[in-house]
Amino acid sequence: MKMGMVIDLEKCIGCRSCMVACKQHNAQPPGTWWNRVFTPGSHHHLTPPAKGIEFFLPVHCQHCENAPCAKVCPVGATYHAPDGAVLIDFERCIGCRYCMSACPYGVRQFNWEAPEKAHQRAGYQEHYRFGYPEDHRKEGRLVYAPLRPKGVVEKCTFCAQYRDKGELPACVRGCPGKARMIGDLDDPDSEIRKLIRERNAFQLLPEKGTKPTVYYLPPKAKEI
Amino acid sequence: MSATMKNALRISGALFLIAIVAWLYQLKEGLVLTNLQNSYSWGLYISGLAFFVGNAAGGLVLSSSIYLFGVKKLKPLAKLGALTAFANVTAAMLIVLPDIGKPIRLYNMLLHPNFMSPLVWDVIVLNLYAAVSALYLYILMLPDLTGPLARFAVKVADPAGFSETWARRIAPVALLFAIGIHVITAWIFSTQGARDWWFSPAMAPDFVSVAIGVGTAVVLLAAALAYGTGEKYQDAYQTLALIVFMAVCVHLFLMMNDLVIHAWFGDAETHRIMEIAWGDFAWAHIFEVVAPLAGAWLLLQERVRRSLPRLAASAGLLIVGVFVHRFLIMPAAYNNIPMTMTPLGLPGVHWSLPIASGRFFPGLSTFLDSYAYAPSFIEVVILLGIMAYAVFLVLLAIAKLPILAKEVS
Ligand code: SF4
Ligand code: SF4
Numbered sequence: 001m002k003m004g005m006v007i008d009l010e011k012c013i014g015c016r017s018c019m020v021a022c023k024q025h026n027a028q029p030p031g032t033w034w035n036r037v038f039t040p041g042s043h044h045h046l047t048p049p050a051k052g053i054e055f056f057l058p059v060h061c062q063h064c065e066n067a068p069c070a071k072v073c074p075v076g077a078t079y080h081a082p083d084g085a086v087l088i089d090f091e092r093c094i095g096c097r098y099c100m101s102a103c104p105y106g107v108r109q110f111n112w113e114a115p116e117k118a119h120q121r122a123g124y125q126e127h128y129r130f131g132y133p134e135d136h137r138k139e140g141r142l143v144y145a146p147l148r149p150k151g152v153v154e155k156c157t158f159c160a161q162y163r164d165k166g167e168l169p170a171c172v173r174g175c176p177g178k179a180r181m182i183g184d185l186d187d188p189d190s191e192i193r194k195l196i197r198e199r200n201a202f203q204l205l206p207e208k209g210t211k212p213t214v215y216y217l218p219p220k221a222k223e224i
Numbered sequence: 225m226s227a228t229m230k231n232a233l234r235i236s237g238a239l240f241l242i243a244i245v246a247w248l249y250q251l252k253e254g255l256v257l258t259n260l261q262n263s264y265s266w267g268l269y270i271s272g273l274a275f276f277v278g279n280a281a282g283g284l285v286l287s288s289s290i291y292l293f294g295v296k297k298l299k300p301l302a303k304l305g306a307l308t309a310f311a312n313v314t315a316a317m318l319i320v321l322p323d324i325g326k327p328i329r330l331y332n333m334l335l336h337p338n339f340m341s342p343l344v345w346d347v348i349v350l351n352l353y354a355a356v357s358a359l360y361l362y363i364l365m366l367p368d369l370t371g372p373l374a375r376f377a378v379k380v381a382d383p384a385g386f387s388e389t390w391a392r393r394i395a396p397v398a399l400l401f402a403i404g405i406h407v408i409t410a411w412i413f414s415t416q417g418a419r420d421w422w423f424s425p426a427m428a429p430d431f432v433s434v435a436i437g438v439g440t441a442v443v444l445l446a447a448a449l450a451y452g453t454g455e456k457y458q459d460a461y462q463t464l465a466l467i468v469f470m471a472v473c474v475h476l477f478l479m480m481n482d483l484v485i486h487a488w489f490g491d492a493e494t495h496r497i498m499e500i501a502w503g504d505f506a507w508a509h510i511f512e513v514v515a516p517l518a519g520a521w522l523l524l525q526e527r528v529r530r531s532l533p534r535l536a537a538s539a540g541l542l543i544v545g546v547f548v549h550r551f552l553i554m555p556a557a558y559n560n561i562p563m564t565m566t567p568l569g570l571p572g573v574h575w576s577l578p579i580a581s582g583r584f585f586p587g588l589s590t591f592l593d594s595y596a597y598a599p600s601f602i603e604v605v606i607l608l609g610i611m612a613y614a615v616f617l618v619l620l621a622i623a624k625l626p627i628l629a630k631e632v633s
Contacts, residue, residue, distance in 0.1 A: 094329045097265045111254070112255050208417055
């Protein structure tokens with residue numbers, strides 16, 4: 001089994017529901033966004049960069065097979081789970097931030113201060129908490145915690161806490177356009193493999209050799 | 225101990241203590257006290273690592289000149305070389321600590337080392353180099369460990385002969401580790417295919433050449449301060465100055481070679497690198513070229529070498545120039561977002577994805593694709609404190625141990 005994700009840019013309407021679902025479910029502190037939806041070429045979201053051209057591009061951790069972040073991590077805090085997802089052990093990370101320089105996709109984020117303090121600074125209501133409320137361990141390793149320790153790195157886990165219970169990641173469930181799909185890349189007959197073949201799927205920065213397991217289906221040019 | 229020495233020890237010791245307190249405070253509050261953020265995740269501290277590692281090369285230059293190339297006139301300076309090497313390589317390890325989010329967990333490097341990581345290699349080789357520098361210094365001091373220090377001396381029949389033999393044996397090992405610290409520190413950056421500014425085979429040889437230049441300048445400065453600029457060591461100073469000048473020339477050549485190759489092809493990434501190097505940082509860039517070159521050229525002049533203030537100013541200029549060079553490792557790497565694309569249907573457009581800063585900066589967007597980093601007050605205080613630590617250690621050793629040649633002490 002090798003986890004993979006396909007995002008159909010033809011179906012993506014740029015609503016950013018996945019962004020918000022991700023932020024909420026994973027209790028991301030202010031200023032931290034694991035998942036972002038862009039309007040490539042434009043400085044403003046939902047603004048066509050040129051007449052007749054507008055598409056949206058959700059970007060989060062690409063769960064690379066040849067992940068530079070895992071290779072540089074001096075203590076093996078960033079590692080590949082058996083299904084191929086790239087996870088971070090919040091109890092082992094020493095916070096050297098080497099992985100942040102190594103990742104070409106700019107998706108890794110650091111806890112510059114304790115999340116409670118960050119909440120205060122951003123003016124959140126006192127004791128207001130959101131997100132999946134319990135710690136989650138995978139094979140004993142802490143891969144999700146609602147309150148992150150200060151000084152560690154975090155990023156998208158493909159919602160390890162939900163997948164381990166047989167549920168889909170929050171972004172997949174939250175997408176009203178059903179643009180997202182996960183599946184098994186090792187199985188040539190899986191739905192995502194089929195889509196990758198039939199729809200000319202592409203990856204981000206394939207030239208970096210990171211072998212992302214997130215694939216994008218190109219959109220048709222729109223008439224607007 | 226002279227009054228000047230006492231005061232210098234007091235001041236440098238105090239600065240180091242202040243840095244420790246500042247670091248403890250930063251440990252409590254988090255790295256939010258620095259001016260770093262997610263898109264610009266390493267700054268002054270890691271530049272400091274590269275800087276101190278470079279300064280530590282003096283020991284290598286002296287030991288290999290004396291024992292591998294037979295330059296006997298440098299022998300009286302060998303202990304100073306080993307001492308400055310030890311002080312700087314330990315400073316390099318110290319300056320990494322405040323950059324680490326969870327330093328308490330550093331034991332994980334021993335429990336779960338990932339041998340793919342160049343950072344693990346660097347920690348290993350820095351420790352080995354520190355150990356071998358200390359050992360080398362001890363061997364060199366052995367014949368002079370007399371009086372109250374005699375209890376620290378290993379008992380051998382002929383201390384002078386023993387010292388000479390073992391210094392000769394250790395020199396090649398020290399050379400290996402010494403080159404290792406520069407090459408591997410460079411690899412931390414130059415293995416990163418994500419960052420065009422770093423991803424260059426020229427970086428490791430360049431680190432070696434800068435280090436030989438600045439490390440030797442550090443020894444030259446220390447020697448002039450300790451022994452003065454009288455006739456006695458002029459010969460040795462001249463040799464050191466020549467090494468400094470040649471190393472700086474090789475460094476500038478490697479750097480320019482890299483820039484020309486980047487600039488010639490002129491793809492979009494390079495374009496951005498050039499904009500940063502020649503636009504926002506043009507003055508710093510000019511300084512990083514001119515200051516080491518001018519400093520090294522001045523040291524070649526006999527007039528300069530015969531006057532302590534002039535020699536100190538020239539060596540200082542070179543060292544500051546190299547420091548700026550180290551600072552410039554970061555901006556063109558972080559302000560050039562790796563995740564760029566040509567949006568579908570818009571050939572010719574080069575578009576970078578902004579990165580979530582992870583911090584709250586009033587007046588700045590959460591999502592940044594470039595960031596004007598300047599170190600915060602606490603970063604500067606900690607870096608100065610670690611510099612003071614290196615000075616303190618060198619002075620203390622000179623005061624307490626038989627480092628200087630007998631005639632003077
Ligand atoms: S996208 Fe970045 S963080 Fe995610 S696996 Fe790849 S290199 Fe690592
Ligand atoms: S910050 Fe943490 S996850 Fe990233 S490389 Fe360092 S120890 Fe590994």
